[in-house]
Structure formats: C-alpha cells, structure tokens
Amino acid sequence: MRNNPFQISPIEQISFKNKKIFIKRDDLLSDDFSGNKARKLYFYLINDFPNIKKVISYGSVQSNAMYSLSVLCKKRNWKFDYLVNHIPSYLQENPEGNYKYALENGMNLIIGENISEVMASASPKAGAKAPVPNLERTLIDNDTLIIQEGGRDLEAKVGIDILASEIVEWKNKNNFSNLKVILPSGTGTTALFLSKALTKENIKVYTIPCVGDKEYLLEQFKMLEENSKYYPEILLLDKKYHFGKLYKNNYEIWLELKEKSKIEFDLLYDPKGWLVIEKYSDIFNEETLYIHQGGLIGNESMIKRYERKYKF
Numbered sequence: 001m002r003n004n005p006f007q008i009s010p011i012e013q014i015s016f017k018n019k020k021i022f023i024k025r026d027d028l029l030s031d032d033f034s035g036n037k038a039r040k041l042y043f044y045l046i047n048d049f050p051n052i053k054k055v056i057s058y059g060s061v062q063s064n065a066m067y068s069l070s071v072l073c074k075k076r077n078w079k080f081d082y083l084v085n086h087i088p089s090y091l092q093e094n095p096e097g098n099y100k101y102a103l104e105n106g107m108n109l110i111i112g113e114n115i116s117e118v119m120a121s122a123s124p125k126a127g128a129k130a131p132v133p134n135l136e137r138t139l140i141d142n143d144t145l146i147i148q149e150g151g152r153d154l155e156a157k158v159g160i161d162i163l164a165s166e167i168v169e170w171k172n173k174n175n176f177s178n179l180k181v182i183l184p185s186g187t188g189t190t191a192l193f194l195s196k197a198l199t200k201e202n203i204k205v206y207t208i209p210c211v212g213d214k215e216y217l218l219e220q221f222k223m224l225e226e227n228s229k230y231y232p233e234i235l236l237l238d239k240k241y242h243f244g245k246l247y248k249n250n251y252e253i254w255l256e257l258k259e260k261s262k263i264e265f266d267l268l269y270d271p272k273g274w275l276v277i278e279k280y281s282d283i284f285n286e287e288t289l290y291i292h293q294g295g296l297i298g299n300e301s302m303i304k305r306y307e308r309k310y311k312f
C-alpha cells in the first residue's frame, strides 16, 4: 500500500448567472492525472500488485479514461492494451488529444477486436490468483487485469469515497445544512458512488446523463449498486444531445464560464452540467457544489472542431 498521491483539491466559489456556486477543483489533483479518473483509478495506484504486468481496457479512441489508464500503466510499469471498434482515419493520420498522449505513454491500440469476446473471458481463469482480495473478478490471468470502459468498476469506490469525505469535512466546517452536489455523468460511476457516500450525510447528489439517456444511466447504476435509494437524482435538459456532437449553446456556456470564472471546464460533459444548473435554478441555490471532473486534454480536439464548425 502506498501513500495517497493526491493533495486535497481546493474548493472555490464562482459567480454564474447571478448565483454563487462552489467548485470542487478535482481538475487540480495532480499534473498528469486529474479529475474523476484519478479518483476512479486510485485503487490501482495505491495497492501493491506484485504479479500484474498488463491492463486491458476498451471503449472510445478519444476517451479521457483511455488516457488516464495510459498514465496509470506508465506509472506502474504495466503494459496497456486498449481495444476499440474503430478509429477515424483523420485521427490515425493526425493523432491529437487523449489519443496522441496515450500513444506517447505506450498504449498498445488494438482495432476491431471482438470486445465482447474479451469481456466474456474476464472471469477468473482456473488457478488464477488475485493480487489483492476481491480482485478475482477483474483478473484475466495471473498477470493481467481488465478495467471496464470508463473505469466503471467497484474498485472506483475507494477513490470516490475519499472525494466524499473531503466534501463532508468541508460541509461541516461551513455549517451547511442543505448542501447539494451536482456533476454530469458518463458511466455514472462517480455520481453513483458519491451519492452512496453522501446520502448518509444528508447531502443530495444530482446528475445529468451525457452519454445515453436516463434509462441508459439507470442501467449503469444498476451494474454497480442494486439499491436505488443510493442513486443520484437524474435531471434532464429539454433538448436531446448526442454525445460527442457539437452544439452552439454548449460552447457558449463553456466560454462564458471560462471568461467569468477563469476556470476551464471540459467541453463534452460540463456544458450539460451548467445548462442544468441554469434550468433548475430553484434547486441550485447558494449551497451548491459542482464537481470539476477534469478532462481538459480532450478539449484540445473539441476546441478545434468548434472553431472549424462555427468559425469562432
């Protein structure tokens, strides 16, 4: 077991649309490893894994989780195989953002493999010995771990519980009695485990689905927790947004935040989070904490795409 490699991330207050909102700056957790992926992969950073030599994961070729896994594997001297269905040819020819930096960290990209076949093999092989208790589930063989898309694993709870405890300590110091926490969701892992830890402390957690619809997000929660009393409350916007597509109002709210708060948020998830705060302004009063989940490397390619499309 190693020491916690992260500092306690600061909480700052900003003004937005005539409101004061607190921001948990998890984007500042460390230089190379920030946001909720640092929280979700914390378990793999602090424990000892004497036999592990390789991590396998899968998902999108632009994903923040893919990049963070490449950082983890580099730190731990593990090989990293990452499976994707497809890679756009423009990206292959001109690597940028998460993809570029993950390759630089030594990621081995495997294109077009049958992901479900690999996933089906992610059960303990006969004789495989887990490096730490409870890890049999994620062990492919004695020296290979599988980490689910976006880090959607029970192991993520270890790091997210630390985030929750930092929030509780701050809440108590400030004597807040009606604190609300809000964060946008992809797999919903961060929002779910936060909600599970904070429900006991009378702090309500709200989230917004960004990758799929409400049903998709509930399915994701269910894979990690049966009991719906721990689920965060899901808020929706009027319009349907497709993940990864460009929307003018998303860019505009992102830019407004950047100019007013001097904080750069991510362009894939955060605009929906702030649009929800704007829409449900009666819920999000002055005891609101927004979790900044990092992801700024992904902005590199998003900003270029926005500039090309809207000639900003």
Ligand SMILES: *Cc1c(COP(=O)(O)O)cnc(C)c1O
Pocket (backbone or CB within 6 Å): 035, 036, 037, 064, 065, 150, 184, 185, 186, 187, 188, 189, 190, 191, 266, 269, 270, 293, 294, 295, 296
């Ligand atoms: C990965 C990510 C999310 C989604 O996190 P989940 O735990 O999958 O819901 C949200 N925001 C940013 C910036 C991310 O990188």
